[in-house]
Amino acid sequence: MKIFDYEDIQLVPNKCVVKSRSECDTSVTLGKHSFKMPVVPANMQTIIDEKIAEWLAENGYFYIMHRFEEDKRIPFIERMHHRNLIASISVGVKDYEYDFVRELADKKLLPEYITIDIAHGHSDAVINMIKHIKEYLPETFVIAGNVGTPEAVRELENAGADATKVGIGPGKVCITKIKTGFGTGGWQLAAVRRCSKAARKPIIADGGIRTHGDVAKSIRFGASMVMIGSLFAGHEESPGETKVEDGVVYKEYFGSASEFQKGEKKNVEGKKIWVHHKGLLADTLVEMQQDLQSSISYAGGRDLEAIRKVDYVIVKNSIFNGDTI
Ligand SMILES: NC(=O)C1=CN([C@@H]2O[C@H](COP(=O)(O)OP(=O)(O)OC[C@H]3O[C@@H](n4cnc5c(N)ncnc54)[C@H](OP(=O)(O)O)[C@@H]3O)[C@@H](O)[C@H]2O)C=CC1
Numbered sequence: 001m002k003i004f005d006y007e008d009i010q011l012v013p014n015k016c017v018v019k020s021r022s023e024c025d026t027s028v029t030l031g032k033h034s035f036k037m038p039v040v041p042a043n044m045q046t047i048i049d050e051k052i053a054e055w056l057a058e059n060g061y062f063y064i065m066h067r068f069e070e071d072k073r074i075p076f077i078e079r080m081h082h083r084n085l086i087a088s089i090s091v092g093v094k095d096y097e098y099d100f101v102r103e104l105a106d107k108k109l110l111p112e113y114i115t116i117d118i119a120h121g122h123s124d125a126v127i128n129m130i131k132h133i134k135e136y137l138p139e140t141f142v143i144a145g146n147v148g149t150p151e152a153v154r155e156l157e158n159a160g161a162d163a164t165k166v167g168i169g170p171g172k173v174c175i176t177k178i179k180t181g182f183g184t185g186g187w188q189l190a191a192v193r194r195c196s197k198a199a200r201k202p203i204i205a206d207g208g209i210r211t212h213g214d215v216a217k218s219i220r221f222g223a224s225m226v227m228i229g230s231l232f233a234g235h236e237e238s239p240g241e242t243k244v245e246d247g248v249v250y251k252e253y254f255g256s257a258s259e260f261q262k263g264e265k266k267n268v269e270g271k272k273i274w275v276h277h278k279g280l281l282a283d284t285l286v287e288m289q290q291d292l293q294s295s296i297s298y299a300g301g302r303d304l305e306a307i308r309k310v311d312y313v314i315v316k317n318s319i320f321n322g323d324t325i
């Protein structure tokens with residue numbers, strides 16, 4: 001098994017076939033809908049809120065609303081549908097989530113996307129929830145995760161998942177790899193590759209993206225979509241606290257399994273960091289899209305398909321993907 005991570009890989013350029021990078025098409029289709037870019041902000045409370053979700057949907061980006069304000073989910077779906085926007089929400093696997101899915105069906109509120117958002121997705125808990133959603137909301141596109149192995153991808157797909165999310169422990173505010181010794185931290189890109197070879201449906205690479213070039217690398221190794229937390233943290237619009245130290249503005253970014261999210265110190269597998277204020281999210285998205293257009297031109301093509309076929313070299317290996325403890 002070849003083991004590597006984002007920082008270990010360089011993609012090898014091909015002859016350019018476009019006159020301008022602006023000709024390169026970064027759009028992607030997931031389920032019945034197409035989006036501007038194969039990128040989705042992480043469904044975390046310091047990355048997305050309803051305002052950002054609405055803005056992303058209005059502007060042609062994929063989004064997944066987090067699941068940490070449970071009571072707001074139904075009014076959110078109603079508001080999005082009232083405006084003819086896609087509703088994309090998250091659920092957990094606790095008993096009350098089964099009732100929630102039934103309530104959606106009873107009210108004929110059919111979200112276009114539901115993401116089952118659990119740390120260890122290769123479990124009967126997730127398999128049963130996939131089947132439950134498919135029974136009550138058969139038209140909804142179900143994203144299930146998180147997993148880190150081909151076996152898990154196949155099992156969740158067989159249970160009815162329309163896409164699986166790959167990444168156990170590569171996240172910037174993740175401490176799973178340190179606290180449990182398990183996961184894809186340090187070899188996330190190789191795990192994406194292994195999983196995508198087994199997959200019959202789309203894979204979402206989740207966690208460990210540290211540069212815009214990592215999006216192209218994820219696509220090269222089989223991802224259809226890339227979930228990103230830290231690169232989207234710290235923007236003007238980002239939810240969460242702001243602090244100023246020595247004239248420098250910081251914003252908080254915390255893990256969904258951190259004490260800050262959970263409100264208690266139980267099974268903590270996430271931490272909080274302060275990131276530099278980065279300006280407007282819209283500007284970062286534009287820059288990311290331009291960089292991806294450039295990646296497509298280096299791949300010698302006009303759309304994302306070109307990236308999937310490029311050669312690559314492994315330049316080094318490190319287990320922390322640029323992170324420190
Ligand atoms: N991608 C990643 O690497 C990780 C992501 N996270 C994020 O943190 C949030 C909280 O996740 P999670 O704790 O799963 O959600 P929940 O708190 O909803 O717990 C999920 C359920 O699964 C049970 N469970 C059994 N084994 C595990 C395990 N190893 N890890 C987690 N739950 C387990 C839990 O019981 P009990 O609590 O009693 O064990 C609980 O009933 C999610 O948003 C998730 O995406 C968290 C860690 C890793």
Ligand SMILES: Nc1nc2c(ncn2[C@@H]2O[C@H](COP(=O)(O)O)[C@@H](O)[C@H]2O)c(=O)[nH]1
Pocket residue numbers: 042043044146167168169170171172173174175176177206207208209227228229230231254255256257258269270271
């Ligand atoms: N182990 C943990 N992983 C977490 C936690 N909260 C979120 N996450 C995962 O991280 C990615 C974002 O990664 P990034 O490198 O882009 O910042 C996110 O989508 C989750 O899968 C957590 O508390 N612990």
